[in-house]
Amino acid sequence: MQLSQGYSILLALLFGLAAGLVGSFALMRRMLLAGDVISHLALPGLGVAFLFKVNPLLGGAATLFLGTLLIWKLQKKTGLATEAMTGVVFAAALALGAVVTPKEDLVDALFGGFPMLSLAGLLFGVMAVAVVIVFIVRSKDRLALSLFSTDLATVSGVNVNRLNLYFLFVFSLTVLIGLQFMGTLLSSALIIMPAAVGRQLTNKFSHFLIVSSTVSVFSVAVGFLANSVVKSPTVSPVIVIVSALLFALSLVIRRKQ
Amino acid sequence: MQGALTTMTTFLSATHLTVAFGTRAVIRDLSFEVHVGDCLAIIGPNGCGKTVLLKALLHLLPYAGEIRWDPAARLGYVPQKFAADQQLPLHVRDLLDAKISFLKLPATEVSSVSVEADLTEELLDTNIGFLSGGQFQKLLIAFAMLGHPNVLLIDEPTASLDELAEERFYELLHQLQVNRGMTIVLVSHDLSVVYRYATTVLCLSKGKPCFGPPREVLTPEALQALYSAPAMYYGHTHDHQKE
Numbered sequence: 283m284q285l286s287q288g289y290s291i292l293l294a295l296l297f298g299l300a301a302g303l304v305g306s307f308a309l310m311r312r313m314l315l316a317g318d319v320i321s322h323l324a325l326p327g328l329g330v331a332f333l334f335k336v337n338p339l340l341g342g343a344a345t346l347f348l349g350t351l352l353i354w355k356l357q358k359k360t361g362l363a364t365e366a367m368t369g370v371v372f373a374a375a376l377a378l379g380a381v382v383t384p385k386e387d388l389v390d391a392l393f394g395g396f397p398m399l400s401l402a403g404l405l406f407g408v409m410a411v412a413v414v415i416v417f418i419v420r421s422k423d424r425l426a427l428s429l430f431s432t433d434l435a436t437v438s439g440v441n442v443n444r445l446n447l448y449f450l451f452v453f454s455l456t457v458l459i460g461l462q463f464m465g466t467l468l469s470s471a472l473i474i475m476p477a478a479v480g481r482q483l484t485n486k487f488s489h490f491l492i493v494s495s496t497v498s499v500f501s502v503a504v505g506f507l508a509n510s511v512v513k514s515p516t517v518s519p520v521i522v523i524v525s526a527l528l529f530a531l532s533l534v535i536r537r538k539q
Numbered sequence: 540m541q542g543a544l545t546t547m548t549t550f551l552s553a554t555h556l557t558v559a560f561g562t563r564a565v566i567r568d569l570s571f572e573v574h575v576g577d578c579l580a581i582i583g584p585n586g587c588g589k590t591v592l593l594k595a596l597l598h599l600l601p602y603a604g605e606i607r608w609d610p611a612a613r614l615g616y617v618p619q620k621f622a623a624d625q626q627l628p629l630h631v632r633d634l635l636d637a638k639i640s641f642l643k644l645p646a647t648e649v650s651s652v653s654v655e656a657d658l659t660e661e662l663l664d665t666n667i668g669f670l671s672g673g674q675f676q677k678l679l680i681a682f683a684m685l686g687h688p689n690v691l692l693i694d695e696p697t698a699s700l701d702e703l704a705e706e707r708f709y710e711l712l713h714q715l716q717v718n719r720g721m722t723i724v725l726v727s728h729d730l731s732v733v734y735r736y737a738t739t740v741l742c743l744s745k746g747k748p749c750f751g752p753p754r755e756v757l758t759p760e761a762l763q764a765l766y767s768a769p770a771m772y773y774g775h776t777h778d779h780q781k782e
Contacts, residue, residue, distance in 0.1 A: 310627055426637040429627055430667065433599050434682065437616040438638055481626070485666060487633045 289399035290463070291506055293407040294517075297460045298472060298502035300414040302495030304456045305477030307418065307449065309494075310429050314474045319372035320450075321457040321470040323349030325379025325391060328466065332387040342461050349375060350454045354447050379466070394465030394518045410459050417452045421445065426487065464518040471518075472498055475525040482532035501525035548575040550612060550690065550722050551596070556604040558588065558595045565591045568604070571741055571750050575609075578716055578723040580733040580753075583743035584766050589726040590619065592743065593694050596724065608690075615688030617679045619695045625668030631678050632663040638685050648685055655711070656681035673704050680711070690722040691715070697729065709736060730757065 308314050324342035331341025349371050356371070383391050399407070418425075424445055427435035432442045453473070460469040480494030505521030514520050551573040558566040565588035573579050581589045595602045597616055608614070635649045653663060656677045662670070670678060676696065683691060691712075697705040709732055715721040716736075727733050733740060733753060740756040742749040744765050749756050 310624075312624075312626075423637040423641040426629060426633065427641060430623065430629065430634055431618070431621065433594070433597075433618060434616060436599055437597050437614055438641065438686070440641070481628065485628050486630065487628050490628045 284398070286398040286400065289401065289404040290397055293399060293404055293411075293459070294463050294502050294506065295499055296408060296411040297456070297463065298476075298499040299495050300411045300456045300459060301472040302476045302480075302498030303418045303491060304414060304453055305473035305475075305498070306480060306491050306494040307422075307425050307429075308453060308473060309477040309481055310425075311449070314477065318470040318474060319369065320346070320350060320353070320454060321461075322372050322379070322466050323375045323454075324457065324461055324469075325466045326375055326382060327379075328391040328461075329379045329381075329383030329387075332384050332391065333382060338391070339458065339461065342466075343458050345375065346454045346458055347451065350450045354450055389516075390465070392465050392467045393516045394461065394463045394468065395516055397462040407459055410455055414452050414456050414459075417448065421448070422491075425449070464521070465516070468518040468522050471522045472501065472525065475522070475529055476501060479525070479529050479532040482529070482536045497525070497528055501528060548609070549573070550575045550577070550609045551724075552605075552607045553596070554605040554607075556592075556595065556602055556606065558591050558600055558602045566595065566602075566743070569743075569748060570604075573722060573724065573739070575722055576716065576720050577738045578712075578725060578736050579739045579741060580737035581724065581726045581741045581743060582728070582730070582733060582765070587743040587745070589743055590694055593692050593724065593726055597692060612690050613686060613688045615683035615686070615691045617676075617683045617691065617693040617696060620672055620675055620679075620698060623667045623670070623675070625666075627666075627668060629667050630664055631658065631667060631670070631681075634667060634678070635663075635681060635685060638682060642686050644686060652681045652684040655684060657707075672698075673700050676700060676704075676708070680708075688721070689719070690724065692724045694726045695728065696725070697727075697732075712736065730762070733757070 305314070324346045327341035327343065327345030328338045329341070330345075331338040353371055379391070380388070397403070424435065424440045427438055427440055428442050428445055436442050456473060457469050460472060463469075464472065476498035477494045479497045480490050483493050484490050501521055501524045504524045505517060508524060509517045509520040512520060549572050552570075553572075554570050556566055556569045557564055569592070571579075581592060583589055591600065594600045596606055597614060598606070632649065635652070636646075638644075639646065639648050649663075652658075658677050658681050662674055662677065665674070667675075667678065693712075696712075697708055700708060712723060712725075713736060716723055725733075725737070734757060737753050740749075740751065740753050742756060742761070742765050749761060749765075
């Protein structure tokens with residue numbers, strides 16, 4: 283195995299950890315599907331980057347964060363549910379992305395690939411994962427209070443509006459880390475599925491965070507191993523299938539409890 | 540009894556307060572003051588803006604005019620019962636722990652407010668989505684008490700309580716007011732409770748709001764005008780016969 287492959291696998295595992303943590307809160311905030319939509323915001327940026335032969339991650343990051351900001355603004359202004367707002371932004375982003383992305387790059391943009399990471403790429407990814415983990419660890423109390431009641435959280439001193447914005451950005455950052463492996467279509471799957479497994483298996487807050495993260499990292503590890511056997515051109519569908527199987531298993535375990 | 544603790548230090552003053560949703564003003568040009576140790580009861584028919592006023596006082600809603608709290612005020616809020624999301628894997632203890640951790644309070648605070656709000660160990664380990672109305676009320680009180688508030692804003696506190704629990708709740712409030720000198724702002728439909736515990740009453744209605752001690756404000760005529768119907772249940776008739 284080349285060093286760059288090792289870097290990629292290491293970053294993918296770290297992405298799994300971040301996705302599991304962020305996904306737990308996204309599930310509790312009932313914004314998992316909105317998150318699925320957020321990941322598609324990267325597509326127009328990726329398309330433009332492919333078109334001009336610049337680093338696709340830069341393009342993806344630009345539209346992802348702009349879109350996130352737009353969703354937050356729209357949400358504040360109209361008072362409509364996050365889901366409705368993201369739906370509008372998503373449809374526009376996907377259509378725009380499909381138009382501007384060169385045909386030969388569209389599959390990579392949608393499903394990801396197996397990037398040969400440089401040490402700098404790995405370090406950038408590690409830093410991004412650290413930002414996500416530090417945010418969740420530092421904000422978990424505030425997030426829990428706002429999940430219970432935004433009014434009570436506000437009276438307790440939590441700036442709920444700012445917290446919502448930060449959470450959306452951390453969500454987008456997580457999607458961005460996973461973009462190279464998972465593509466725009468599947469990078470949010472690792473945020474959604476392990477959290478759904480975690481919720482099936484535990485009723486306790488702290489256990490929920492641990493189980494979701496473990497399932498997520500496990501899915502990535504088993505996905506890479508399985509892909510070395512099935513040799514699919516992209517690893518993301520294999521990882522998502524592993525996580526779907528774990529979800530099915532969690533349903534069986536839940537029924538037996 | 541209620542007036543014993545009241546000093547004339549102004550704790551809260553609302554001046555020309557207006558709260559509107561779009562073009563519809565729910566509270567219009569309202570001014571009043573609350574003093575340290577007061578128990579202010581906000582009464583009025585459904586839809587007159589009692590909850591809206593409470594939320595404006597907590598800065599949870601935008602308003603015009605001025606709301607000025609004493610800089611030393613530490614607010615505790617007990618909202619109306621709401622449906623907690625049953626999907627949340629949060630136990631009562633998780634929630635109280637989250638608040639003390641956020642406010643950087645000692646961990647022992649949870650046990651002291653639990654005793655005060657009568658939260659048993661079993662309740663502390665119950666998921667918040669599975670609490671009964673009365674149990675949820677205890678959680679809300681314990682949650683509000685964390686952080687040593689010196690003013691409690693309480694919205695329809697006994698809507699989901701049985702009579703005994705209601706009596707205990709008001710006794711607890713009264714103890715807090717007497718022993719800790721806590722200031723209380725209370726939205727209530729229960730006029731006999733208002734008469735027993737409030738030092739001041741604020742009546743909200745479509746007409747001119749009234750403000751003053753219960754004996755002056757809660758007359759049968761005023762209540763009839765406020766609710767557009769005769770007051771069906773009203774204790775202490777001997778008191779206003781004197782007036």
